[in-house]
Amino acid sequence: MMLIHALLSHYRRHPVQALFLLTGIIVANVLLTGTLLINAQSRASYAEGEQFLNAAPAGEIRHSDRGQNIDERDYIQLRRLGFDNVTPLLREVVQTADGRILELAGIDVLAMPRSGRGISFSEGNTSNNISFAGFAFAPYQLWVAPARLQQLGATAGERLRLSSDQMLPPLVAAGDQQLGHRLLIDIGALQSLAGKPGELSSLLVFPDSPGRLTQLRESLPAHLRFIASNDSPDPAELTRSFHLNLAAMGLLAFVVGIFLIYNALAFSYTDRRDLIRKLRLAGVGKTGLAGMLLLELFLFLLVGTLAGSWLGAQMAAWLLPGVGRTLAQLYGVYIAYPDGLVPSGIWLPLLMTFLAAGLCVLFPLREALNAPMLERHQAGWQQATVQRRDRLLAWSGVLLLLISALAGFLAQHLWVALAGMACLLLGAALLLPAVLRTLIGALERAIPPQKARLAWLLADSRWLLGPASLALMAMTLALVANSGLNTMIFSFRAATDDWLSQRLAADLYLRRPPDAAELQSWLATEMPELQLAERFSENITRENPAGIPVTLQAISLHNGERFRDTVKLVAGERDAAGKFHNGEGVYISERAWRIDGWQPGDSVQLCDAHTAVPVLGVYRDYGNPRSQWMLSKRLFKACWPEQLATGLSISGPPGSDWDRIRSTVVERFDLDDDEIINQAELKQVGMAVFDRTFTVTQALNTLTLLVAAIGIFCAISAIHHHRVSQQALLTSLGLTRRERGSLLMLQWGMLGLLCMVLVWPFGTALAGYLAAVVTPTAFGWSFSLQPEWRHYLVLAALAAGCLMLAVILPSLRLLTTSPAAMLRQQNV
Amino acid sequence: MKSSRNANRIMLVAAMTLQLFACGPADTPAPGSDLAVLAQQVEGYAEALPGKPLVFPRDHGPHPDYRIEWWYLTANLSDAQGEPYGAQWTLFRVATRPRDAANPQGSWQKDQVFMAHMAITTPEDHLSFQRYARGAEAYDLARAGVETGPFSAWLDDWVLQSRGEDWLPLEVSARQGNYAFRLNLQSESPLVLQGDSGFSQKNADGGGSFYYSQPFLQAGGSLWIDGREVPVSGNAWLDREWSSQFLQAGQAGWDWFSLHLDNGEKLMLFQLRQQHEGNATDNFLHAGLIAADGSVTTLDPQRIGLQALRQTSVAGRDLPLHWRIELPQIGRQFDIEPLHPDQWLDVDFPYWEGVIFINGAGPENSGRGYMELTGYPATAERH
Incomplete structure (x- = not known):
């Protein structure tokens, strides 16, 4: 006891040194714990699946044409057939007047499942004063996770103004609704905000008996399809790399912290060489001294790691909305921002710190104990x-x-x-x-x-x-x-x-295309100098060379020089461009090449209707977390002749008055202003996401x-x-x-x-x-x-x-x- | 104070609307202050007044200018072996704010909310379900609504509708999971206009509601219990009522009976219980005997004997499921006993509603019916 007292008295005289040691330990722990917690929270969210009012859908019904919205009548028809586990969903991305992007999910609380973990109107959440009725009826409410509210820099009760000058309903902090990055709003309110009356992005299908789900699939009209949650890409798999990178950052900080610990220990032991020498002269054994010094270190570690873990949890809670935003924008994956983080796996940084500190102390400890006893330290x-x-x-x-x-x-x-x-x-x-x-x-x-x-x-x-x-x-x-x-x-x-400048070859992009033929013939007579290009896409699943099924996107590239030049190949065969435009092969995205393992020269099966074609080249596809194949329009049409265009673009000679052309098209085809976007805006949005x-x-x-x-x-x-x-x-x-x-x-x-x-x-x-x-x-x-x-x-x-x-x-x-x-x- | 039973139903809806708006804790018996909140919201709605004759088929349909309205059907049924069954189908319409003709709204923003309850009683069991939906102008855009010509009232696939162009015969059907019913409803008897030609006064100030009934429906069809079809037949009772007005504060709940007597008469009887129990004489009693021709004899409240025989513990509450009813004015006396105690509707605003037996001497003192008990607090809450 006397011994530890003597040793610790050093820190009483030099409290700053104790502070340094603690700082090192805390630094080693904070970021490591923080990133670990963020990753653990994300994994928990992925395991739960996307939730709406704490209920996880078994799947979704979407339009067979990707990107097309569902007519509300189809939904009502399904409800009237008795499928009460089907509820409507409208997703919209809106921009506030000050440029922030909000992802809104519009739901109908009245239609949500009435049993299990579903909502109950009588079980109103009295703790945070949210009200389903306030949500569902004018003036409505905009539910937001408290962490997201903070991220937006807004306060509960505030109404955000959109860039379209419309006002959103008052914000309400809804803590336990697993909202994550999304904001929840009444579907009717969202339809009128977005100018999409009678439109739904998808129908959520909540769990029911297997027989009933089969009946539902069989009752769907041809233009709707059911996608089970299990069939969707696994968000955990999709975001694995992102979380690994995050963990690496935590490890980096850990290493820096360990440097600090070593430094602090070295100084503290060097300073106490005199004391140690005196103690040894007084007859204290090396083992006893070592034991005491280690006990002292243990105490520091205990305090430091506990403080570090606590700070790490705070940091994780602080960073989580940022991570959620990245995941939402990069992968379209939503994680929940819980009020309290589950301290899972927190022992790992603790253990690592103890081990590393144990290694750190070896050298200074040996130096201090082995110093010659009779020589005054110089x-x-x-x-x-x-x-x-x-x-x-x-x-x-x-x-x-x-x-x-x-x-x-x-x-x-x-x-x-x-x-x-x-x-x-x-x-x-x-x-x-x-x-x-x-x-x-x-x-x-x-x-x-x-x-x-x-x-x-x-x-x-x-x-x-x-x-x-x-x-x-x-x-x-x-x-x-x-x-x-x-x-x-x-x-x-x-x-x-x-890459964006390269790829965005056209001048105007139409998000919700009007009838292509109609637009084409109108352009031909009204503005013959403009060209229309259609874009097609189809999700397919193919085995990669390693035999693992991969869900990838097959997209079309419009003919013509202007579009041909938008694709710069990273690797490829000779005369790849010529062969590509003759429909003799496909290009693959860099991800399909590097991660899935297809090589230029490999043969790939596009569809049953067409023989296998060779991979001609590899193109860059930044920001896309999924693999992609690119086909000429001719080849795409040979495979999927029925497919409607998922997007249209208009291009024309330089110097055209695009503002005028845009407003003419909007007026003529009765488009919403946000359904047509020009190249510069699109690029700006792309870079903002980046x-x-x-x-x-x-x-x-x-x-x-x-x-x-x-x-x-x-x-x-x-x-x-x-x-x-x-x-x-x-x-x-x-x-x-x-x-x-x-x-x-x-x-x-x-x-x-x-x-x-x-x-x-x-x-x-x-x-x-x-x-x-x-x-x-x-x-x-x-x-x-x-x-x-x-x-x-x-x-x-x-x-x-x-x-x-x-x-x-x-x-x-x-x-x-x-x-x-x-x-x-x-x-x- | 004729037909105050309807007022009770109004209170049920009021309480439910309240739940919808306030999202207070479950099972809150509507206290006076809550009703006061509702009273403020009454402004802007049409007021039910006497002297306005009911017109059919128009009045089978909805009255969106009034705050609340319901289509309420209960059926006492038997299978081929005579085993007793019951079915309940109710559709409530609640306006969340007064209609504004100047500002018509999109399909999801309709201010009409529908709430439906569906329940099946079997000899051993009782199943109850609830759903909510918003109304809409267009038939194919509405999960719930009511139309006339021909008549149809629906919420998803829970439907009460005329089988042809005429009001009768009706068909009621509903399904939830493996439980369902589909019944044909026919009657040769006329509609019963309650109160003063369909206006039922609710308080001394003259306010009230519009109210008519079809208590003489012959029901036939099938129940599906856990997927098994059970052919059934029996008597059904349909109530229709709409109003914008709510009851005064101070009422804890009600005990209500709709009785199909074996002699072909129908008897409706209820009591409104005051919030502070103890003095049963404060409770308001009402009874009306409906003859086969639809004429109603209202009994003197002073001479209605309604005595709870014992309490039964159901869903954490003590409920009076056994009663003795004495009506010396018309020389009737009988006991009420439930088919079984477990006919509790565990919905957002829970209540007991189920099949009962009428046990007495002679066909005029026996039969089957439905009983509704509301406003009984959970046992733990009381102490």
């Missing part, structure tokens, strides 16, 4: 030891980089790709001390000998690498990750932008950077504790406080800039790794790297600034202490 960081360490680290770094390169070449599975990425990151960080030492050495040789102060500064910086290198490594790790992700997102964005998709990544990215900043602050504070003698020396040499301050700033700023020597190339390498290995393996999309130089400068300024800022606070104490006091302290 300088903490002997140059020889440090140099040996740096060499070891550098070689480990090189080894990791080699492994990373190997993984990059061999990666078939996302885990391998992510492991390779981790090796690249760690490798870069481990190289840092040796690289910095070399660089400082080179600088020392470069400066003229008469600049004594500068020479001293460099020599001192080289010494500083001993205690500071770990913190600098953690910072470099975070900076490399940040730089890599930013470059990747920037490149991906540019690629998507390019940007929102990466919001969570950006947020996590910023958090990692923050973690690194905390780390560097902790480290500098600890180092300054050891720097009193150096300051005393400088003071005795006659340097003023101001001069000493400038030297400190210069020193740390220089270190930050020198770190960039690693951050720049490795950040770019990481972005390349993400672009060429991770993203293709995860999503089947590849893109070329486009380094953004401006970002690199920003990052350098950020690193140097961060370091100098982190220096200011601990330095104040150092600089304000009087030289006499310093020397007194030195003599202790």
Whole structure:
């Protein structure tokens, strides 16, 4: 007891060091726990399936023509045949006046199932004051998950204005309705908002006896079809890559946290060498001391992991709506935002932290216990030891980089790709001390000998690498990750932008096509300079070369040069374009190539009506989480002659007055304004979706950077504790406080800039790794790297600034202490 | 205060409407304050007033200018072996706000809500179901509605409709899962206009409702019980009523009896219970004897004896399922006993409604009927 008391008294005198250790432990846990919880919550949502008022449909009835809405009369007919488990649904995406996109689901609460987990009008939810009657009747209500409400920056009771200037019903926070990203509204209210009276997107089919479901299928008119929930693509499978990426971010933060833990332990044990020496002289055994130090660490871990887990849960709840938005926009998958997250799997980060901390403590503990008993501890960081360490680290770094390169070449599975990425990151960080030492050495040789102060500064910086290198490594790790992700997102964005410009060849796109023939003949007489193009699509299931059934989309490409040029092949046969337009083969999307494994030259069976055709080439299909085959219109029509166009587009010569053409078409064919969209708008929407998709990544990215900043602050504070003698020396040499301050700033700023020597190339390498290995393996999309130089400068300024800022606070104490006091302290 | 039974039904609907709007906790007996809320909403609706003759077939149809309305059918049935069965089909129409002719609305925004209950009583069992739907102007756009010419009232596939162009014969059918019924309803007897030529006064201020009945329906058809068809026949009673007005506060619930006597007469009897039990003399009693020709003899409330014989525990409530009824004015005395206690409708606004036996001396004191008990609090709530 006395022993632990003596050991812990160190932290009483230096509470900041205790804080640093705790910070490391918490940092290691927060993001890891947070991302784990988000993933667990998403998985739970996928397992439950999409829910409406806490009831999960067994399937949906949709129009046989994809994208067509269902006539309400068909629904009423089914109800009057007695299928009371069928309820209407209208999905609409609307934009608010301030540009936010809302996904609305319109339902009829009066038609929802009356038993089981369905609603009851009498079981009104008195706890949060929601009312089914308020929902179903004017002035209506817009139900929103509390987390989504916060994301929208709105308050309950508020009415949002749409870009069409219409007002939405008042917002009501409905906590336990599994709403997730969607907002729930009465179907009648939505029909009139959307200008779609009598239209339904689908009919939800709630569970009934198997016999009754068969009867329902048999009662459906030819233009409706039933899709069982089990037959829809499994959202868990669809979003697997996304969640893996999220987990990788959590792991990255964990690694940064572990660096901090190691750093904090190393400083704390170095500081206590004297104490430990005295205790050992007093007869305390090594085992006893080790036990006590480990017990102390255990206590820290206990507090830190608990706090980290709690903060992680808070962070998960905070990030969940962002994740939900990404999932909704990227995959069309909805997850619930529960009021409280289920703390499932929380033991995993706990266990990992304990194990990692256990490994971290080994080296400093051995050093502290094995220090010679009779020798007074002198300088903490002997140059020889440090140099040996740096060499070891550098070689480990090189080894990791080699492994990373190997993984990059061999990666078939996302885990391998992510492991390779981790090796690249760690490798870069481990190289840092040796690289910095070399660089400082080179600088020392470069400066003229008469600049004594500068020479001293460099020599001192080289010494500083001993205690500071770990913190600098953690910072470099975070900076490399940040730089890599930013470059990747920037490149991906540019690629998507390019690709959208390429693919959006036509000028006007019609969302709900009027009769194509009518539009064609009207155009021919009224505006002969314009051309109409039809787009067809069909969902098919085919076995991929590995024999696994894959649901993919077959789409048509309109004839004509303008459209032919919109498809740039990533890989392909010679004269692929010619063969394609003769209907002699198909193109496949990059995902179908990379993930499903079809190769150019492979033969694929399109339909029963047509012989197998070869794969001619591979095209990019960014943002599409599903595989796609592209056919010429002729080939498509040969396979599915009955299929109606799912979309129409109009193109014309440059310089046409598209606003006028658009309004003429809208007027002539009685279209809603949002049913016809021009190229620029479409592209804008596409890019908006892209940007929102990466919001969570950006947020996590910023958090990692923050973690690194905390780390560097902790480290500098600890180092300054050891720097009193150096300051005393400088003071005795006659340097003023101001001069000493400038030297400190210069020193740390220089270190930050020198770190960039690693951050720049490795950040770019990481972005390349993400672009060429991770993203293709995860999503089947590849893109070329486009380094953004401006970002690199920003990052350098950020690193140097961060370091100098982190220096200011601990330095104040150092600089304000009087030289006499310093020397007194030195003599202790 | 003739035909106040209808008023009770109004209260049932009122309470249900209230549930719909307030979504309060289940089983709340409508307290005075809730009714006060409803009273405010009455403004803007048509008022039921005497002196307005009923016109048929028009008045078989809906009256959307009035707040509430129902088509209420109960049938006492027997299978080939004489085993007793029962069927209940009810359709309530509730306007959620007064009609605004200047602003016609889309199909889903109709302010007419329909609520339907369907129940089947078997010798051992009782099944009950409920559905809601919104009305619409167009027949093929409405899950629920009522039309005349020919008459049809429906909610999904729960339908009461004329078999031909004329009002009678009717057919009622409903199905939920493996339970269903389909009955033909025929009668040679005329409609019974309740109260003053179809206007039934509800309170001393003169307010009331329009009300007529068809208590003499001969029913024949089939029940499907867990998928098994049971051919049945018997007597059915249809009530029609519409109004915009609600009862005063202070009533806890009611006990209501519609009785098919073996001598061919029909007897309707009820009591309105005051909220604060204890003094049974505060309860309001009403009884009317309907002769085979449709003429109604209203009995003196002072001379109606209605005595609960014992309480039976059903669905967590103590319910008086056994009664002694004494009507010295017409020289009748008989006991009421349920076919079985479990005829509880576990719907959003739950109540007991089911098949009963009339046991007394001679055909004028025996028969079968339906009893409705509402407003009995759950046992735990009372203490």
